[in-house]
Amino acid sequence: MLPALIKKELLALIRDVHGLAALFLMPALFIIIMSLALKDVYSPAIKSLPYVVDNRDSGQLALTLLAEWEKRHGKPQASSPQTGSAGWVDEVRNGKLGYALVIEKDFSRTLATSQLADTIQVRLITDPGQEAGIFAANKAELVMIATEMRAQALLAAARMASRPAGADAGESMKEPDLAVAVSAQKLVEAERLAAGPRPTAVQQNVPAWLVFGMFFVVASLANLFLQERQCGALARLASLGVPTSMMIWSKALPYLAINGLQAALMLAVGVWLMPLLGGDALSLAGIHWGALLLVLLAVSMAAIGLALALASLVRTHAQASAVGPTINILMAAIGGVMVPKFVMPDFMQRLAEFSPMNWGLEGMLAVLLRGSDLAGVLQPTAKLMGFATVMIIIAVLFFRRRVS
Amino acid sequence: MLEISNISYCYSHAEKPALAGVSLSAGRGQILGLLGPNGAGKTTLISHLSGMLSVQQGSISIDGQPLAVIRRNTPARIAVAPQEYAFYPMLTVKENLECFASAGGLGGSRKRQRMADCMAFAQLERFARTRAERLSGGLKRRLNLAIALLPEPEVILLDEPTVGVDPQSRAFLLDAVKMLANNGATMIYTSHYMEEIEAIADRVVIIDGGKVLREGTLNELLTEGMAHVRLAVDGVAAVQLKAVLGNFGTAEAAGDEWWVMLDPGQMPTALLAAVEKAGGKVRQAEFGRNNLEQLFMALTHHSLRD
Numbered sequence: 189m190l191p192a193l194i195k196k197e198l199l200a201l202i203r204d205v206h207g208l209a210a211l212f213l214m215p216a217l218f219i220i221i222m223s224l225a226l227k228d229v230y231s232p233a234i235k236s237l238p239y240v241v242d243n244r245d246s247g248q249l250a251l252t253l254l255a256e257w258e259k260r261h262g263k264p265q266a267s268s269p270q271t272g273s274a275g276w277v278d279e280v281r282n283g284k285l286g287y288a289l290v291i292e293k294d295f296s297r298t299l300a301t302s303q304l305a306d307t308i309q310v311r312l313i314t315d316p317g318q319e320a321g322i323f324a325a326n327k328a329e330l331v332m333i334a335t336e337m338r339a340q341a342l343l344a345a346a347r348m349a350s351r352p353a354g355a356d357a358g359e360s361m362k363e364p365d366l367a368v369a370v371s372a373q374k375l376v377e378a379e380r381l382a383a384g385p386r387p388t389a390v391q392q393n394v395p396a397w398l399v400f401g402m403f404f405v406v407a408s409l410a411n412l413f414l415q416e417r418q419c420g421a422l423a424r425l426a427s428l429g430v431p432t433s434m435m436i437w438s439k440a441l442p443y444l445a446i447n448g449l450q451a452a453l454m455l456a457v458g459v460w461l462m463p464l465l466g467g468d469a470l471s472l473a474g475i476h477w478g479a480l481l482l483v484l485l486a487v488s489m490a491a492i493g494l495a496l497a498l499a500s501l502v503r504t505h506a507q508a509s510a511v512g513p514t515i516n517i518l519m520a521a522i523g524g525v526m527v528p529k530f531v532m533p534d535f536m537q538r539l540a541e542f543s544p545m546n547w548g549l550e551g552m553l554a555v556l557l558r559g560s561d562l563a564g565v566l567q568p569t570a571k572l573m574g575f576a577t578v579m580i581i582i583a584v585l586f587f588r589r590r591v592s
Numbered sequence: 593m594l595e596i597s598n599i600s601y602c603y604s605h606a607e608k609p610a611l612a613g614v615s616l617s618a619g620r621g622q623i624l625g626l627l628g629p630n631g632a633g634k635t636t637l638i639s640h641l642s643g644m645l646s647v648q649q650g651s652i653s654i655d656g657q658p659l660a661v662i663r664r665n666t667p668a669r670i671a672v673a674p675q676e677y678a679f680y681p682m683l684t685v686k687e688n689l690e691c692f693a694s695a696g697g698l699g700g701s702r703k704r705q706r707m708a709d710c711m712a713f714a715q716l717e718r719f720a721r722t723r724a725e726r727l728s729g730g731l732k733r734r735l736n737l738a739i740a741l742l743p744e745p746e747v748i749l750l751d752e753p754t755v756g757v758d759p760q761s762r763a764f765l766l767d768a769v770k771m772l773a774n775n776g777a778t779m780i781y782t783s784h785y786m787e788e789i790e791a792i793a794d795r796v797v798i799i800d801g802g803k804v805l806r807e808g809t810l811n812e813l814l815t816e817g818m819a820h821v822r823l824a825v826d827g828v829a830a831v832q833l834k835a836v837l838g839n840f841g842t843a844e845a846a847g848d849e850w851w852v853m854l855d856p857g858q859m860p861t862a863l864l865a866a867v868e869k870a871g872g873k874v875r876q877a878e879f880g881r882n883n884l885e886q887l888f889m890a891l892t893h894h895s896l897r898d
Contacts, residue, residue, distance in 0.1 A: 420678030427642040428696045428743070429667030 209510060221521045224536050236534065237286030237322070238265045240276040245309075247296020249337060253310070256333050257289060264289070280315055280381050281558055283550075287314040287326065288381075295375070299334065300341040304374050310334060312378035317392075317557045319530050327378035334372035342370065388468040394458035395552030396525040399545050401454065402447045402487050403519065406495040407512035409443055413499035414508055432588050436580070440492045447488035476561040483551035483565050486572035490544050493579030500586035519545040547571040594618045594641075594747055594778050599650030600802075601636055610636040612802040613650070618780060618795065620746070623773045625793030625810075626782040627884075629892055633802040634782050638749050641780070642672040654747060668696045668743030675752040677732045678739070681725035685716050685735055688724055689742065696743040706742050713768065714738035730761025737768065747778045754788060766792055786885045796884070800892040814881055821852045821860050821879050828872035836870045837863065849876075853890070 241264045243250055258264070265285060279285045290311040298309050312330055314323055416422045425435060458470025498515070502508045520526050522536075523543030532540065540546045551568035554560035595617045602609040611633045618624040628634045639645040640652060643663045652659040654669065662669055679688045689707045698706055711717050714734040719727060724735060733753055740748060750769065754762045770792055773779045783789055789796060789810075796813055798806045806813055821840075825833055830845065837843035840863045841854040852863065860879045867874060 416680070418676075419681070420674045420676040421680055423642070423644060424672065424674065424678040424692065424739070425695050426644065427667065427670070427672050428692065429643075429663070430695050 204506065209514070217518060221518070224533065236262065237326075238284070239286050240264055240279070240288045242276065242288055242290040244293045245291045245295040246293075249296035249299050249341065250291045253291065253295075253333060253337060254289070256337075257330075260329065277381065280313060282554065282560070282564065283315045283317055283558070285315065286318065286322075287312055289330075298375060299338050299372060300345060302342065302345075304369055304372075306374060308377040309375040310377070312376070313381050314378065316380045316559070317530070317553055318380060319528070322530075323378065323380070327376070330378070331371075331373050331376045334376055335370060338372045339370050390458050390462050390468045390470045391556060392528055392553075394454055394470050395556055396528075396549055398451060398454040399487055399548040399552060400516070400520050400525045401450050402484075402548070403491045403494070403516050403545060404513075405443045405446060405491050406498055406516060407509065409439060409492070409495035410499040410502060410508040410512050411505060413439065413496075414502065414505055426588075432584060436496060436583060436587060439496065443492050443495070444485075444488050447484070447491065451484050470556075472556070474559060475555050476559070476564075479560055479562050479565045480552075480555045482562060482569050483548065483555060483572075486551065486569040486576070487548035489576035490548065490572040490579070493576035493583070494544070496583035496587075497579040500583045519543045522546070524549050544572060544575050547575075593620065593655055594780075595651075595653045595656075596637075597651045597653075599637075599640065599647055599652060601640070601645060601648050608802070610802050611640075614799065614802070614804050615650075616797050616804060616807055618747075618778045620778055621773050621776050622794045623769060623779040623781055623792050625789035625796040626780055626799070627786075627789060627796060627888060628782075628799040632800045632892075634799065635751075636802075637799070638672065638751055638780075638782070641670060641747070641749055643667065643670075669745055670747045670749070671740040671743065671745035672749045673736045673740040673751065673753055675755060677724070677736055679724055679735060682723060684721050684723050685711070685727070686720040688735065688739060692739045693742045698743065706744070710738040710741045713741065715764070728758075728761075730757040730764075733757050733761060733765060737765065741772070745777065747780070748772060749780045751782050752784065753781070754783065754785060762788075786883070786888070790884050798888060798891055805891045806887070810884070813887060814884065819854045819860070819879070819881055820886075821854060821863055821877065822849055823852070823864075823867070823877040824849050824875040825867055825872040826875055828867070828870055832870060833867070833872060836866050836872075839866065 239261065241254060243254060276285060276288045280288050288311075290313060292307070292309045292311070294307070295309040298305055298307070310330060312327055314326070413422075422435065426432075455470065455472070459472060460469075463469040494515070495512075498508065498512055502511060520543075522540055523529075523546035524532070524540050525545055529537055529540050529546065529549075547568040551565045551572070554565050554568070558564065597615050598613050599611055599615075600609050600613055601611040614633070614637065616624070626634055626637070636645065640647060641659070643659075646660070654662055659670075680691065683691065686707070689710060690703075693703045693707055711720060714737055716731065716734055716738060719731060724732065727735065733756075737750070737753065740750075753769075754765055757765065766788060769779055769781060773794075781789070781793065793810060795807065795809055797804055798813075828836070833850065834843055834845070837850055837852050840858045841852050843850055843852045845851075854860070854863070860877075864874055864877060
């Protein structure tokens with residue numbers, strides 16, 4: 189009896205293609221995607237971050253520092269030695285450049301003087317969303333290079349001062365001046381390019397999982413649609429003359445409201461609940477609310493569009509239950525929801541740009557971390573709206589066929 | 593008056609047409625019984641009337657107006673109560689009626705009135721607040737019918753409306769169908785239950801393979817030259833007996849009995865006399881007229897429940 193029942197179970201399993209895909213294909217894909225995404229976690233891509241140099245100093249020491257930095261971090265994307273910061277600010281703010289290395293005009297002179305002035309001479313201005321580890325490592329490296337250069341400069345000056353013409357080196361050696369500070373730390377400053385909140389786990393996770401959650405309407409909408417379709421209720425509505433467009437809107441609008449509620453709830457959790465649990469609070473101070481609403485609307489439209497297209501394409505509940513969540517999880521894994529995009533290697537970061545969840549996440553991070561306004565979120569929202577349009581066209585094309 | 597004239601329909605990638613030159617008509621206040629085995633073309637025909645399929649060839653009209661025009665301007669004139677429970681199981685009876693009433697373009701006091709009327713007609717008042725998924729099979733059928741009646745349609749298509757219901761609900765539904773016809777609606781009723789069709793249909797259409805095999809009143813169909821004789825004979829070889837019986841109609845052996853469908857004008861007395869003349873001794877004989885099921889089987893070579 190047992191063998192017969194086991195055989196039945198295996199046959200049922202083998203014939204459930206979607207179940208098998210969920211059992212075998214999804215974990216395999218996950219291993220591939222997550223391994224590739226986390227490839228550089230233990231060797232961060234500090235060295236490969238794109239950067240720009242803004243050198244306002246004409247002295248030799250500035251060039252030496254830049255040469256040393258270039259040796260360690262590769263060539264800069266661009267240099268703007270005379271025009272000041274205007275050219276790179278936007279690119280650093282929106283994350284296209286990792287940071288800007290700004291050398292003030294008195295750097296060379298100040299570095300070699302025995303008494304350090306309190307004026308900052310080297311600035312590391314970073315992407316507002318730059319991960320704390322990379323931020324700290326770059327700053328420490330910059331301080332270290334500047335200090336080394338200062339030490340060499342002071343040493344050279346001391347040698348020159350202690351070696352008058354014709355004097356014996358051994359006789360003229362003086363005691364070192366212990367009051368001279370060797371460290372160049374006072375000259376170096378690192379800052380994120382925004383007045384907004386600094387990146388924290390909450391600041392990264394709330395937008396990421398909010399986008400993920402909003403896309404989860406896919407399974408719910410698709411299953412309800414299938415239920416209506418299979419029982420003939422949709423055919424009945426069609427026979428009563430209800431237009432296809434109205435049927436689609438009647439599905440889209442409630443889920444738009446649900447996505448809105450999800451957003452309000454998730455943001456509230458970040459703002460009020462997380463501090464109560466001992467975590468960082470999500471900061472919404474100074475954000476552009478219009479931009480936030482635009483991004484949320486675009487994410488919602490994309491999620492609903494995908495849900496409608498999927499609902500129109502699948503034939504069974506099994507398909508909807510397997511395909512919807514699988515697409516969501518893969519989009520999340522690729523798109524920077526599960527693993528922040530900045531820790532991914534280059535090619536995975538490029539791949540992430542194909543995930544609608546990444547467009548939504550980039551839009552949210554632009555608002556919440558970079559303080560972007562409507563113009564600043566135009567690109568991700570345009571992508572999301574375009575995706576939503578394509579999905580809705582697919583849904584309309586297949587909807588009527590499925591209804592009948 | 594519903595007039596279906598010579599319609600044909602072929603699904604894409606299908607080898608044979610689902611409908612091939614089907615013509616039939618049904619007047620106001622008339623119940624048209626539609627019979628056919630599975631795959632005969634009934635669903636395709638109903639899908640045309642409900643607007644799910646557009647006419648490829650032929651025409652369908654109601655009171656002289658093309659169906660496409662009616663579906664575009666006043667789709668609620670035709671209602672379908674499909675075989676499935678075509679409503680929302682998670683909604684209550686009242687919420688379902690409200691949803692489909694609004695979808696049918698009803699509003700305000702007229703909507704409330706029609707909801708109340710249909711709920712009363714289907715005797716669902718007690719279940720107004722019950723979720724549809726918790727109703728019994730019979731009550732679900734009644735709700736299916738009540739929803740179809742909301743916009744006061746002129747043509748009502750009922751697809752297997754009594755499948756899976758208890759005898760009381762079946763009797764209720766059949767009475768309801770007769771009442772709707774008496775009130776002037778054109779009813780098209782498909783069923784696998786022959787006795788239901790015999791009980792309520794004014795006209796019967798038998799279709800199979802996408803073609804109308806017979807159409808007429810019940811009486812016309814049952815008297816259409818389909819008298820038969822069933823007999824058991826001793827003393828004559830089967831070959832010889834078949835030749836004798838073949839002179840009177842189509843003869844087939846069924847075990848030790850013979851089944852003869854008499855040709856028009858042939859009399860059973862003459863058949864019995866011929867058998868005796870050939871040396872046969874009639875052990876048992878039965879003469880009668882075909883019932884609908886026998887006629888159906890003779891025409892389609894299917895059982896209705898195939």
